[in-house]
Structures are given as C-alpha cells and as structure tokens.
Amino acid sequence: STDVPMSKRSDYVDLCRNIIRDMDLYGVCVLDNFLGYERGMSVLNEVMNLYSMGVFKDGELVRNKASNNLKTIRGDEIIWVDGRENSCKHIGQLISDVDSVVMGSNQMNDNGKLGNYTINGRTKAMVACYPGHGSHYVKHVDNPNKDGRCITAIYYLNKDWDIKENGGLLRIFPEGWSDQVADIEPLFDRILFFWSDRRNPHEVQPAFKTRYAITLWYFD
C-alpha cells in the first residue's frame, strides 16, 4: 500500500476512527507508519534537499540559559511549502494524505464534526528543522487566542532517533490531566494530531541531532 492514495487504503477507515476516538478521549493522537517506508523516505529526501539548498529561514536566536552563558543557539529553522512546488511532490502527497484523514475524520463522526469543529481549511506546510546543539522550543500554546487554528498535525522524519542520545522529545501537558504529560518521540513516519488551543501546552526539549518535522494547522 505504498502508492495507494490514503483514502483508498483498506485501513483508511480505521485510521479515521482512531483519530476520532483519541482526539475525543485525550485531545492527542499518534499514528505510526503513516506513509510507509518508501514514501516516508521520499519526503525525507525532499526535506533534506531543501535544507541543503539553504532555503530555510534562520531559526530564532535563543540564549542558551541551560549552560548559563550568553552563547546563543539557533532554535527551529523553517520554510513554508504548499506542496505544488516542483521539488516538493512527495511533500505534496503527504499533505493530501493528511487532508484526507482529517477531513475523513470530520465527515465520519456521527455529527460530521471532529470535536465540535467543522474543519474547512488549513495553513501551508511548515517544514521545520531543529539543527541540534541544544536547539529547542519553549513551552507554548500554538493558538492561545482563537486565531482559527483548531488541529495541529505534525509529521516526523527522524530515522534511527535515540531519545536519550538525541533529545528532541515533544512533551505535551494536556489540560485537565493534572500531573500527566504526553511524551512523544519525533520518530520517522510518525504523525501526531492535537488540539491547537490552550488544552495542549507543549515544548520541544533540546535536540542534539538535526531534527525534521512537517506541521499543518487546520482551521474551522
């Protein structure tokens, strides 16, 4: 099922049911092996080509308070892609597969909504690279002030990622689960969904190896 479009895959219905259930129960959903090895690698190669062309916007400079000196480290470096660019065909296919499971989950729910949202649009794809050397993202909410974004979808591209060695853990602090956190490793071909609002403060812990992810935000 490598080049079978997502919406034709036999497990498509299961994927959508999985997303609906987890989003309703936890507000967070993790799916592994989303594209399969070949297609995952094609997306990774396109991202690495983009990165090697130097087209990523320089990440924010953050003071490395961890080592308490004024040395600044680069945070995330990003580039926005709509998926129709010539060198982004496989990223484009990933985007339409994420669209079909998000929209599929939207329609498949008995009330035709995914968590009381009627998804009707999304951002372009934000391809992000954390260049290692301790680059991280402080605890934040993606959409704290009702800017319309309701679901964050993050596709990870990091092969042979060893969380102890390489860091880069995504830690979500789901509201209402007092001392529980959701620790998500940024593993190759893994996709993550979570509500973008104040229900899900989260942080990217310091990464010590180049860490790639592609994020889509869905609007209602």
Ligand SMILES: O=C(O)CNC(=O)c1n[nH]c2ccccc2c1=O
């Ligand atoms: O990569 C992750 O696991 C989580 N990543 C994030 O939460 C995250 N959230 N908001 C951003 C806004 C601008 C640039 C990068 C980001 C970003 O990596």
Ligand SMILES: [Fe+2]
């Ligand atoms: Fe975020």
